[in-house]
Amino acid sequence: MTNIQIPVSVLNLAPIREGKDSKQAIEDLVNLAQATEEMGYKRYWIAEHHNTPTLVSSATSLLIKHTLEHTNTIRVGSGGIMLPNHAPLVVAEQFGTMATIYPDRVDLGLGRAPGTDMMTASALRRSKNDSVYTFPEDVQQLLTYFGPLEEQSYVKAYPGVETNIPIYILGSSTDSAYLAAELGLPYVFASHFAPRYMEDAIRIYRARFKPSQYLDKPYMMICLNVIAAETDEEAEFLSTTMKQFFLNVVRGTQMKLSPPVEDLDSLWNPMEKEAAEGMSSVTLMGSKETVKWQLKQFQDMYNVDEIMAVSYIYDENKQKRSYEILKEIVDGK
Numbered sequence: 001m002t003n004i005q006i007p008v009s010v011l012n013l014a015p016i017r018e019g020k021d022s023k024q025a026i027e028d029l030v031n032l033a034q035a036t037e038e039m040g041y042k043r044y045w046i047a048e049h050h051n052t053p054t055l056v057s058s059a060t061s062l063l064i065k066h067t068l069e070h071t072n073t074i075r076v077g078s079g080g081i082m083l084p085n086h087a088p089l090v091v092a093e094q095f096g097t098m099a100t101i102y103p104d105r106v107d108l109g110l111g112r113a114p115g116t117d118m119m120t121a122s123a124l125r126r127s128k129n130d131s132v133y134t135f136p137e138d139v140q141q142l143l144t145y146f147g148p149l150e151e152q153s154y155v156k157a158y159p160g161v162e163t164n165i166p167i168y169i170l171g172s173s174t175d176s177a178y179l180a181a182e183l184g185l186p187y188v189f190a191s192h193f194a195p196r197y198m199e200d201a202i203r204i205y206r207a208r209f210k211p212s213q214y215l216d217k218p219y220m221m222i223c224l225n226v227i228a229a230e231t232d233e234e235a236e237f238l239s240t241t242m243k244q245f246f247l248n249v250v251r252g253t254q255m256k257l258s259p260p261v262e263d264l265d266s267l268w269n270p271m272e273k274e275a276a277e278g279m280s281s282v283t284l285m286g287s288k289e290t291v292k293w294q295l296k297q298f299q300d301m302y303n304v305d306e307i308m309a310v311s312y313i314y315d316e317n318k319q320k321r322s323y324e325i326l327k328e329i330v331d332g333k
Contacts, residue, residue: 004295006330009043009308010036010323011079011192011223014057015245015257017314025056028316029063030070035320037074039327043107044071045079045308051120054248054256061094068102077107079188079223079308080170084112085124088138089157092145096160109188110139111170136179142167143183143214166214168221173197177204184212186219191282192310193246198222198282202302219305224298225283226309228325229318232286238322239285240264242312246276259314284309284326292329 169180172194180187229235313319
């Protein structure tokens with residue numbers, strides 16, 4: 001079987017494990033960043049979620065700064081900053097400051113959803129208008145804030161000007177594929193929880209891509225779930241943590257990241273099972289050989305430029321081992 005050489009990165013929603021608290025979840029986030037940096041992962045992105053007691057990723061830029069401080073080489077960024085919640089100038093100043101302290105290590109992934117429920121979005125909102133619709137202009141503004149001095153208007157981001165922080169457009173439907181293509185920016189699709197429109201989004205982005213000063217050809221990243229272990233059976237068992245995570249989403253319940261279970265069917269009904277498994281259908285799962293075969297099949301079909309892996313695994317050492325196995329696969333070890 002041919003080697004599958006492709007850059008691999010990490011997305012972390014910063015979940016709190018059962019039996020732990022918020023502080024320990026932040027420590028876990030940093031530990032995983034350090035471990036994946038050592039393995040040679042390209043980037044480590046942190047999500048943005050609000051009013052979710054089981055995740056600690058609400059103040060994303062603070063967690064990025066904290067992770068940068070405790071790592072040395074890995075790129076650290078947002079997967080993503082949800083722009084409806086933030087004024088572009090504030091984002092530019094925060095990321096410009098981090099890029100000044102940690103040059104060439106900061107990424108800015110941008111999403112158009114609020115990353116929460118509507119009442120919380122209303123409490124977070126930066127204007128009375130629905131800023132979801134101003135997303136294209138807000139992205140353009142950020143590109144300007146990070147660009148050359150001569151292209152600035154009266155309001156500038158200090159620090160920020162001329163930092164050229166790379167911007168990535170995030171999407172879980174086809175909407176952002178059009179925007180990323182139009183602006184000639186890299187595009188990241190959230191197949192880890194919204195796989196339904198993945199194929200359409202990839203096709204639209206590639207077909208409509210316009211070369212820009214940022215990219216001369218499309219750069220397609222796919223975020224997917226990875227549960228790799230020593231055997232297929234162990235991976236299947238470990239994956240019950242991920243399936244409980246998605247069951248939480250389906251039910252709207254607030255359970256912390258739970259240990260794996262022997263019998264999932266005692267926890268969910270057939271409709272819940274279908275919904276939870278639908279959300280996690282783009283998952284590489286199994287032993288090294290199995291995951292290698294799955295990744296090869298995936299790449300034969302989509303040939304993406306980078307894989308960003310999410311691993312909801314309860315045991316931290318097994319989570320690190322999962323990332324290690326994926327890295328060994330792409331390195332041909």
